[in-house]
Amino acid sequence: xxxxxxxxxxxxxxxxxxxxxxxxxxxxxxxxxxxxxxxxxxxxxxxxxxxxxxxxxxxxxxxxxxxxxxxxxxxxxxxxxxxxxxxxxxxxxxxxxxxxxxxxxxxxxxxxxxxxxxxxxxxxxxxxxxxxxxxxxxxxxxxxxxxxxxxxxxxxxxxxxxxxxxxxxxxxxxxxxxxxxxxxxxxxxxxxxxxxxxxxxxxxxxxxxxxxxxxxxxxxxxxxxxxxxxxxxxxxxxxxxxxxxxxxxxxxxxxxxxxxxxxxxxxxxxxxxxxxxxxxxxxxxxxxxxxxxxxxxxxxxxxxxxxxxxxxxxxxxxxxxxxxxxxxxxxxxxxxxxxxxxxxxxxxxxxxxxxxxxxxxxxxxxxxx
Numbered sequence: 001x002x003x004x005x006x007x008x009x010x011x012x013x014x015x016x017x018x019x020x021x022x023x024x025x026x027x028x029x030x031x032x033x034x035x036x037x038x039x040x041x042x043x044x045x046x047x048x049x050x051x052x053x054x055x056x057x058x059x060x061x062x063x064x065x066x067x068x069x070x071x072x073x074x075x076x077x078x079x080x081x082x083x084x085x086x087x088x089x090x091x092x093x094x095x096x097x098x099x100x101x102x103x104x105x106x107x108x109x110x111x112x113x114x115x116x117x118x119x120x121x122x123x124x125x126x127x128x129x130x131x132x133x134x135x136x137x138x139x140x141x142x143x144x145x146x147x148x149x150x151x152x153x154x155x156x157x158x159x160x161x162x163x164x165x166x167x168x169x170x171x172x173x174x175x176x177x178x179x180x181x182x183x184x185x186x187x188x189x190x191x192x193x194x195x196x197x198x199x200x201x202x203x204x205x206x207x208x209x210x211x212x213x214x215x216x217x218x219x220x221x222x223x224x225x226x227x228x229x230x231x232x233x234x235x236x237x238x239x240x241x242x243x244x245x246x247x248x249x250x251x252x253x254x255x256x257x258x259x260x261x262x263x264x265x266x267x268x269x270x271x272x273x274x275x276x277x278x279x280x281x282x283x284x285x286x287x288x289x290x291x292x293x294x295x296x297x298x299x300x301x302x303x304x305x306x307x308x309x310x311x312x313x314x315x316x317x318x319x320x321x322x323x324x325x326x327x328x329x330x331x332x333x334x335x336x337x338x339x340x341x342x343x344x345x346x347x348x349x350x351x352x353x354x355x356x357x358x359x360x361x362x363x364x365x366x367x368x369x
Contacts, residue, residue: 035059037081038064038074038075040065040084041085042086047064050084050141053141061078063080068085068093069092080111081112082111082153084114084116084137086115088119110157111157113133114135114136114137190236193211209325211236213320213325213362215235217365218232221313221317234283234286237275237290238271245263245264268290288312289314291303291315292312293322297354297355320354320359323345
C-alpha cells in the first residue's frame with residue numbers, strides 16, 4: 001500500500017502521454033497551487049503516473065492512496081478540492097468510495113469526483129453518475145484530457161467556494177443590519193415610553209421597572225421566552241396615552257376632582273388610538289396593554305368595565321406590575337410605601353382588582369408563594 005504525497009518512483013508510461021504536450025493554461029497559477037487533490041487507485045503505476053502528471057502542471061497538494069478504506073480519514077485530514085477515484089478496486093470499489101464521501105461532505109458543498117475507469121459502458125456511467133461522479137477519465141490516461149477535466153472541475157469547485165464565501169459575507173451583513181434595526185426598534189420603544197412617563201416621573205424609571213416586573217410575572221406564568229420578552233418591551237408603553245392628559249392634572253399633588261379623574265382615565269383610550277393600526281407585534285401588544293391595564297378582575301375598572309378572562313392576560317399582568325411599582329415609589333400625590341405593605345395591598349386586592357393567578361405568579365417572583 002502507498003499512502004502520501006508524491007510517488008517516489010518514476011512512473012512507467014509511454015512517452016506519447018507526456019512528451020511534447022503543451023500544458024493547458026485552464027486555471028490561474030494561484031488556483032493550481034492551492035488546489036488539493038485526493039487520488040485513489042489500487043495500482044501503484046497509476047498513482048505514480050497521475051502524481052507525476054499533476055506535478056508537471058503545478059499541482060502541489062496531492063495525496064495518493066492505494067487503500068480506498070483510508071478515504072474517509074484522508075478526506076477529513078486534507079479536505080480535498082477534487083477526488084480522482086478508480087472505479088474497479090478490490091475490497092472497496094469506487095462506488096463504495098463515493099458513497100462514503102457522500103456521508104462526509106457537508107450538505108450544499110460541491111466536491112467534484114473524477115472517476116477513472118476503462119469501463120465506459122452506459123450502465124457503469126449511469127451508476128457512477130447516480131453515485132456522485134461528476135466526470136470520467138478513461139484508461140489509458142491521456143495527459144491533456146486529464147489536465148483539462150481536472151481544471152474544469154476545480155474551476156467549478158472554486159466558483160462554488162467563492163459563492164459560498166460571498167453568501168456568508170452577505171448573511172453576516174444581514175445579521176448585523178438586523179441587529180442594528182432591532183436595537184433601533186428597542187431604543188425607539190424605550191424613548192417613546194420615556195416621553196409619556198416623563199410627564200409625571202422625571203426619572204423615567206417607572207416604565208422600565210413595570211416592563212421588567214411584567215416580564216418576571218409572565219415568566220412565572222410559563223408564557224415562554226418569546227412572549228416574556230415581548231411583554232417586557234410592550235409593557236413600558238402602558239401609559240403612552242398620558243401624552244394626551246394635561247400636565248396640571250398629572251402633576252397635581254392633591255386629590256383629583258371627578259372631572260379631572262375622568263380626564264386621567266381617558267389615557268387608556270388615547271393610548272389605544274396612538275398605537276392603533278399597526279402590524280408590528282410589540283406595538284399590537286402595547287396597544288392591548290395600554291387599553292386594558294386599568295380594567296379590574298371584578299369588572300369595576302375602566303375604560304370598558306371588562307372582567308375576568310375578558311381582560312387580555314397582558315393587561316392583567318401589567319395591572320399588578322403597575323400598581324406595585326406605583327405603591328413602592330414616590331408619586332406626586334403620595335410617598336412610597338414599604339415593600340411588605342405594598343405586597344399586602346396587592347394580596348388584599350386578589351380576586352377583586354387583580355387576577356388571582358397573576359397575583360400568585362407575582363408572589364412567586366418575590367419568593368413568597
